[in-house]
Amino acid sequence: MPSELDLIPAPARAECPADAPGHVALDDRTTIDAGPGTQDTARWLRAVLGAATGLPLADGAGPHAIRLRTGADVTREHGPEGYVLSTDGTVADVAVAIEGGGPAGVFWGAQTLRQLLGPDAYRRARVVPAGHDWSLPRITVTDGPRFPWRGLMLDVARHFMPKDDVLRQLDLMAAHKLNVLHLHLTDDQGWRIEIKRHPRLTEVGAWRARTKWGHRASPLWNETPHGGYYTHDDIREIVAYAADRHISVVPEIDVPGHSQAAIAAYPELGNTDVIDTTALSVWDTWGVNPNVLAPTDNVLRFYEGVFEEVLELFPSSFVHVGGDECPKDQWKASPTAQARIEELGVADEDGLQSWFVRHFDRWLADRGRRLIGWDEILEGGLAPGAAVSSWRGYAGGVTAAEAGHDVVMCPEQQVYLDHRQAPGEDEPMPIGYVRTLEDVYRFEPVPPGLDETAAAHILGTQANVWTEVMENRARVDYQTHPRLAAFAEVAWSRLPAPGARDLAGFERRMTAHYRRLDALGVDYRPPGGPHPWQRRPGVQGRPVEGAPPNV
Numbered sequence: 332m333p334s335e336l337d338l339i340p341a342p343a344r345a346e347c348p349a350d351a352p353g354h355v356a357l358d359d360r361t362t363i364d365a366g367p368g369t370q371d372t373a374r375w376l377r378a379v380l381g382a383a384t385g386l387p388l389a390d391g392a393g394p395h396a397i398r399l400r401t402g403a404d405v406t407r408e409h410g411p412e413g414y415v416l417s418t419d420g421t422v423a424d425v426a427v428a429i430e431g432g433g434p435a436g437v438f439w440g441a442q443t444l445r446q447l448l449g450p451d452a453y454r455r456a457r458v459v460p461a462g463h464d465w466s467l468p469r470i471t472v473t474d475g476p477r478f479p480w481r482g483l484m485l486d487v488a489r490h491f492m493p494k495d496d497v498l499r500q501l502d503l504m505a506a507h508k509l510n511v512l513h514l515h516l517t518d519d520q521g522w523r524i525e526i527k528r529h530p531r532l533t534e535v536g537a538w539r540a541r542t543k544w545g546h547r548a549s550p551l552w553n554e555t556p557h558g559g560y561y562t563h564d565d566i567r568e569i570v571a572y573a574a575d576r577h578i579s580v581v582p583e584i585d586v587p588g589h590s591q592a593a594i595a596a597y598p599e600l601g602n603t604d605v606i607d608t609t610a611l612s613v614w615d616t617w618g619v620n621p622n623v624l625a626p627t628d629n630v631l632r633f634y635e636g637v638f639e640e641v642l643e644l645f646p647s648s649f650v651h652v653g654g655d656e657c658p659k660d661q662w663k664a665s666p667t668a669q670a671r672i673e674e675l676g677v678a679d680e681d682g683l684q685s686w687f688v689r690h691f692d693r694w695l696a697d698r699g700r701r702l703i704g705w706d707e708i709l710e711g712g713l714a715p716g717a718a719v720s721s722w723r724g725y726a727g728g729v730t731a732a733e734a735g736h737d738v739v740m741c742p743e744q745q746v747y748l749d750h751r752q753a754p755g756e757d758e759p760m761p762i763g764y765v766r767t768l769e770d771v772y773r774f775e776p777v778p779p780g781l782d783e784t785a786a787a788h789i790l791g792t793q794a795n796v797w798t799e800v801m802e803n804r805a806r807v808d809y810q811t812h813p814r815l816a817a818f819a820e821v822a823w824s825r826l827p828a829p830g831a832r833d834l835a836g837f838e839r840r841m842t843a844h845y846r847r848l849d850a851l852g853v854d855y856r857p858p859g860g861p862h863p864w865q866r867r868p869g870v871q872g873r874p875v876e877g878a879p880p881n882v
Contacts, residue, residue: 337843338446340508340820342474343409348419354466355418355426357384357448362391364425368434369399371575372441380445384465385457397444398425399437406432412510412577413475414440418447418467427467432475435577439508443472450843453506453850478776480739480791481822482511482581483815485807488518488592489617490798491537491559492807498572499804503812503851505576507819512573513581513651513720513793516561519591519614519622523560524582524644528636529597533560536596539613545760545800547617549871553802558613566644574646581703582645584637585653587624587687594622600630602661602668617799619656626662626671626683631690638694648701649718654688655705677711685711692717703739706731720793722747724882725778732781732788740776741793744879746818748810749797751874757860759809759867760800764879768858772817772837773829794818800872805854809865812855816844 336345365373376397377388392398405413411433418427427444431437445452447467451459483504485492492500497514504512516523522536538558544551561569573580591614594601601608602625614620624630641650659680662668672683685708692702692714703718706727713719718737721728728738743750743763750763776792794815801807817837826832848855854865 336447336468336470337840338443338472339816339837339840339844340823341826341837341840342443342472343825344473346419346471346473347468348471354468357386357397357426357465357467358395358462359386360395361386361426362389362393362396364392364396364398365390366398366400368401369431369437371434372399372429372438375438375575376441376444380448380452382456383452383454384448384463385461386465392425394424394426396425397427398429399441400428400430401433401437402430405430405436408432409436409473409475412436412439412479414443414472415474416440416443416472417470419469419471435510436475438505438577439474439476440472442506442508443474445506446847450846450850453847476508476823477825478789478791478822480511480793481509481819482513482739482741482791482793483509483811484513484515484741484793484795486515486518486796486798487523488515488521490542490802491521491523491557492798492804493559494561494565494569496804496807497569500807501569501573501576501578503815503853504578506847506851507815508823509815509819510578511581511791511793512578513583513795514569515583515585517583517585517592517653518589519620520617521558521560521613522592522596524566524584524641525560525562526637526640527563528640529633531596532593532637534596536592536613539615541615542802543616543799545867545870546762546873548873551870552615563640563644570645579647579649580645581647581649581651582641583651583653584634584641585655586634586691587626587684588655588657589620589653590624591620591622594624597633600624600633602665604667605661605664619658621658621660623657623661624687625665626668626687634691635694638691642698642700648699649703650695650700651720652688652691652702652704652708654684654708655722657684657707659684679711681711683711684708685713688717689714718790722795724880726882728789729778729781729785732785735788737788737790739790739793741795743795744882745774746771746792746794747797748794748814749800751872752810752814752856753860754874755860756868757866758872759806759861759865760870761872761874762800763873764875764877766814766879768814768817768838768841769834771814772821772834773832774818774821775829776821792818792822805865808854809856809861812848812853813841813845813858816841
């Protein structure tokens with residue numbers, strides 16, 4: 332890539348022709364010539380670049396046009412998300428030509444165009460004088476992603492994120508060419524999606540009386556009640572906004588663990604023959620909760636009703652069912668659960684959980700969807716069509732891929748962005764291992780030793796943002812950025828082996844990227860450490876010392 336370019340993620344190829352020096356300027360004459368299937372990108376360009384530049388960007392062809400097309404040649408060579416962006420004059424009679432393998436490729440090419448225009452192109456209104464020279468280098472960028480799943484998991488259950496903040500996250504994802512938002516909608520601490528046939532899920536389950544401040548061992552509490560949820564129309568808006576940016580939204584409804592908020596709303600969902608479930612409230616602290624769903628037909632019917640409404644709202648082919656951190660103590664003590672184990676002929680409580688997951692795998696498959704769950708769903712046997720989010724390390728993903736299951740690699744030791752970014756006391760509410768910008772940049776989603784057949788089952792990778800210690804948008808920004816830029820390059824670009832990656836070159840390109848984040852109003856962690864207002868002195872975290880294990 333030419334040294335004057337600061338593109339993130341790095342493209343497959345960028346060439347500046349020696350016989351065509353100089354620049355191409357966008358000005359009041361610039362139009363947008365949108366071919367079939369590219370109108371969404373044209374609308375996005377007109378709204379975003381039009382606001383930042385003050386240019387009208389009217390419809391029309393001609394020598395000053397930004398020409399948007401899809402083409403079979405690009406599809407064959409770079410896939411439907413690939414693109415070729417040219418400003419070097421090889422495409423006659425236009426200023427900029429973007430040809431995508433499909434509509435998504437055109438959109439990612441438009442993201443590259445925005446980067447080439449400089450940080451001021453990320454403003455919501457023009458900050459430069461009228462007549463400013465919006466110049467582009469003469470260049471051809473040929474590009475396409477390494478993985479089809481380039482995801483961000485956003486936990487809106489522990490701390491609710493208002494709808495407008497979710498829409499903002501989608502814009503930030505699009506700016507980094509990420510294409511899957513995994514939305515963690517339910518947990519012990521809150522239920523965040525309206526289910527009309529079960530209204531108490533949000534009337535009761537969306538609200539908690541107080542919140543642990545810091546790690547669960549902290550003595551501190553935030554006594555302000557906390558909560559919120561998304562209506563059906565909110566979800567429709569989020570999904571449509573994402574689709575306009577070629578992002579798929581994968582909903583997660585966590586079963587059979589992480590369910591105290593649901594049980595607080597409907598006590599009959601819990602193991603009523605073991606504990607008094609009517610005494611439970613929405614959980615106000617963190618950790619693994621012993622209160623799990625009862626393995627009864629009534630619970631299955633209840634959640635089938637939940638998933639019926641979820642499927643109406645989310646067109647994603649994948650539906651995440653959680654399946655993680657389900658303590659079996661209540662099932663072991665429950666006559667009802669033990670009777671179900673005997674009835675099913677399974678060996679133990681792990682087999683009971685596998686039965687629970689398999690039920691919803693079949694239920695979803697019958698409706699044309701695919702189940703995906705955290706790697707604990709491997710325990711007791713994995714449903715044939717299920718996919719795995721490998722979070723406890725690489726091992727679960729390797730096991731699943733070698734058995735022919737599709738995998739999204741998101742190991743906590745590498746890409747859990749709630750983990751702290753540096754050692755020392757300045758990091759706010761420090762959790763987990765130190766994962767620096769360099770550490771994330773050197774993450775490799777496909778572990779060495781995986782054969783070609785198994786490696787083909789690695790759909791991609793995902794960075795996870797768990798929000799126990801992220802109480803608002805600014806905290807999410809701090810933990811997520813700038814490491815999301817490194818992650819995006821890992822997910823999109825075909826990088827060399829971790830030790831051979833050009834960290835110095837990436838850090839140089841980050842200098843320009845920080846200015847883009849500034850223009851977008853992102854409260855990222857500065858390279859030199861947190862600003863004073865980003866610190867949380869005296870609030871206990873749970874730092875883990877040493878290098879994370881490679882498991």
